[in-house]
Amino acid sequence: MSRALSALLVRDLKLAYRRRGEVLTPAMFFILVTILFPLGLSPQPELLRSIAPGVLWTAALLAGLIGQESLLVLSLLLGTSILSLLGAVGAALTVGLRQSGMLLPILVLPLAVPVLIFGAQAAAQAAHGEDPAGALYLLAALLALGLTLIPFAIAAAVRVSLES
Amino acid sequence: MAALNNKYGWAWFHRFASPPYLYRVAGLLVPWFAWPAAALIAVGLYGGLWSSPPDYQQGDGFRIIYIHVPSAYLSMMGYAILAVASAVGLVWRMKLAHAVAAAAAPLGASFTFLALVTGALWGKPMWGTFWVWDARLTSELILLFLYFGFIALRRAYEDPRSGDRAAAVLALVGVVNLPIIHYSVVWWNSLHQGATVFVGQGSDIAPGMLWPLLCMIFGFTLLFAACLARSVQAEVLERERGAAWAAEVA
């Protein structure tokens, strides 16, 4: 019985090893998503404060803006625009691939992390009444950089995808 | 005019576009990098593990710095090489530049991994935790995933030339992460300490600790160069394995 079990196990491990790219990709995807959550929330363990910016982030999307929330919405506008650009690059790079699987998120998520860091920082500062100018400027700088350079990257990526 | 251009112009650089030339030069450079690297690392290890005094706050635990700092530095230098090679390959269409990028990626990734692991081992006794989500540590972890993404994207393409170019585009988009890691320690008042060595301004670190650190940094850099050169040889030969010159050297 256990011989059959171990034979099956060995066979499955061998198969997995032969396609280790496919096996590792989902794992990496989940690791990356796990990394994102502490970044989206404050690293401080205080419960109320740690969830408030995340909640505001979501709530502002649903509710609309009033006064102070405008800074939060500004950070969202800047951040989501950058994320769109990054998503476009990722899509352009993987559009020609037959078996891309979860490759697209794995490519885009690391690129999105600085945006997430600055965006969440701006949101947290706005929520606490601190001055979010620094983080917002950095977001704006990233957006400006992205708007000017990413179209070229997308063009190059599409060209490569079309050729292959 | 042509002679002048050859002497002072970019002709020396364009010679590297020839696969047998790059192969030969890389092969010649390996021992010139490797032996000085071994010497410097040996001296650095002696200094780091034996002769340098223990830190008054961290005791002998701080000696991880002699591995951690060179690895962190190389993790970023590796990506810089990756990015520059990718740019040269895309913009100047030098196919062999992609070979250099392909060679640099696993090397850089392994040193990023080493930086993270040694950092965690250093952090545990000092800060009480293996990991903390501050800007620099997180950025370094993201750097590791950028390396993985580069390698994965290159492999995902059936046509290696297209894979090279797609990965090159990705590398360039990701290069923004580098200054963020570098300056994150300045921008955020975080757990990770500030820069240890300031060029020109004098250092925070005691001289008895500084020279082994410099030995290790330079030694590791030369080691990286030696490994990169050998790896470039392998990349070039594999890409050109059907060529006549490849049959000669094999």
Add this chain to the structure above:
Amino acid sequence: MSSFNEFLTMGGYAAYVWPAYAIAAVVVLVNLFAPGRRLKRIKDGIRRRKGAA
């Protein structure tokens, strides 16, 4: 460093310092030898094909 014993125990931090150096040694050795072996494999492949042709 005053004694060999202090060298081994790293003033109490041995559990952190020595694994760090050990992992570093592994990384360095792998990076040193893997490219050379890969090169040799490629050369063998070329020679085999040359012989077959």
